[in-house]
Amino acid sequence: MRHWIAALTFMIGCPSLAASPDLTEIVDGHVLSGYRLLSEESADLAEAAREDCQPSSEALRGAYHEAFDAWVSVSHLRFGPSEQDDRAFALAFWPDPRGSTPKALGTFLRDEDAVVARPEDFRTVSIAARGFYALEFLLYDAQFLDAENVEYRCQMIRAVTEDIASNAAAILEGWETGYAELMRSPGNQTYRSETEAAQQFFTALSTGLQFTSEARLGRPLGTYERPRPNRAEARRSERALRHVVLSLQGTRDLADKLSDGDAALLDAFDNAIARARNLDDPIFAGVSDPQTRFRVEVLQQNVDLIRRILSESLGPKLGVAAGFNSLDGD
């Protein structure tokens, strides 16, 4: 027997869903198109590694960049098929504050562990040794470029690229064989209403931007007293700034579809993207120099402005609570 009656009479009415975005357009035009590209580019990457597994191979490095681009563009879609079997984590294990990726790869190389020989075995290794960030070490880090056992390194590169291709294909398959329909036509166990499906996309959007601000920009920024340029994402292949641009473009597309073209929101995205493009500092080396550091800080502020508009404007329109406690996360 509960006694809430008095409280209920004072209850503030729950906001009803004012905006109802076109879910089919988001699923088909944003999610599926993004994962199809990732799947194709990842298959090309595995093929390139089969043809030439030398880290210096231009074809291989080119395929690496293209597939990694495709991943970053969908890296905010962290729900459903990407989370099954930890597929997204196995594609992208970063940040890696304890340096688990180079440690795990170094151990393989030293022991010449036979686990890299068969894809079904490789799928069982630590996710730190899998995915794009592991591949970056194998293609760009001196520890692996200078490796003496070229044959084993070649096996590792092929194992990692095949694993990437199979994970990307599995995510796409998960979407194409059921998950897409759950979101296009809510009213099922996973998404009981259009509101829930729209809120899932909103969460992906805001979490993706938080990651860009706090990890992609925040890690190299460190503090004013102690900047951390060596923590920039994928700096060995000079992709750190590129990831910020790609992730902003990817989330902008979702924001556009989810907000029905909200001008203020898209302006904020365009400002941030333009600023990032003008930065001319691919690995955020400038964070150590007060003269250039502020430009990275301003970019981070631009991203945070987008986040604020999302939580204060788009969130409430989609029925997402923007409360003092609900936003706190503690």
Add this chain to the structure above:
Amino acid sequence: MSTRRSFIAGMLASGFFPLPTWAEAGSPVFLSAGLRPDGTYVLCGLGASGEITFELPLPARGHAAAAHPTLAQAVAFARRPGRFALVIDCVTGRELARLAAPAGRHFYGHGTFSADGDLLFTTENDYETARGIVGIWDARHRYKRLGEFSSGGIGPHDIRRVPGSDTLVVANGGIETHPETGRAKLNIPTMRPNLSYLSYSGTLQDSAEPPEEMHRNSIRHLSVRRDGLVAAACQWQGDLGDVPALLATHRPGEPLHFHASATDLERKMQGYVGSVAVSQDGEQIAITGPRGGLASVFDVAGRYTGFLDEPDICGTAALPDGFAFTTGKGFVLFDRPDAGRPVRQNLQWDNHLVAGAV
């Protein structure tokens, strides 16, 4: 009321003059941090009807508070990753001491006193090595730091004393963060939360982890029944389409018992519980879900018995005959036979409502 022992301790601490007790602070039943409309942060005492008994300024956003068991002293913790905690005399509003996190440490926002009030324990992050730490502070000597020990895991959050014992229980949330990356979670795929029982000197007496398939169920907040039954509230870091039970109960030596609602409550809460409280009669457990805008009550066997819809509800604490709740909209609500009118203050109540010492 102060016991003779703490009375003497108080005299010693103050240089022969007795320190004020809770009665002189207007006998608050609860403590909560809040945000005023002018943008300033405060720590408040709340009476049994939800009235504000005192309101003292804080320099930044608070999180939880710890009430000294006898003296009218409250420790207000900065929100994670804060580096300060204020010890406030709740009668005069004077700052008695300021705890500064040692180099390389930050607070998580929770702390608890030893039964006699002589020691304060705080959860902290040794962030360069990602080790959870319990800091020890001397409440009798201006809260000087005495030492520290391992919390038994990564990301310790809530900490409680098991009643009638000198055992601490810590919710190691399992999530690695670093102040330079704000609140970004750095180790979700490998996180391993646990509940750890520790002596005052840091001896690990028992530890319990969620099962493998729930390793992303971050144990964050605790409430302990008089007999030592621990209620633990979780925040799910996995897929929101797949949220498991968010409430567990535990006794040392046993595994964690998770209690699912059977009504999809966990999904409605979006996998996120803000606070937990065991009722004073020990028969019921309340959990709050600010993201879902609802609170729910279970019996201690884990059977779900009811819920309350209320936007941004987060704080909860036990009353002699039920529960009190606070919300980010300023409401203080009651679930008890004579619930009365909800009270609304012109401020936003922060995460936790802490039962006072009187």
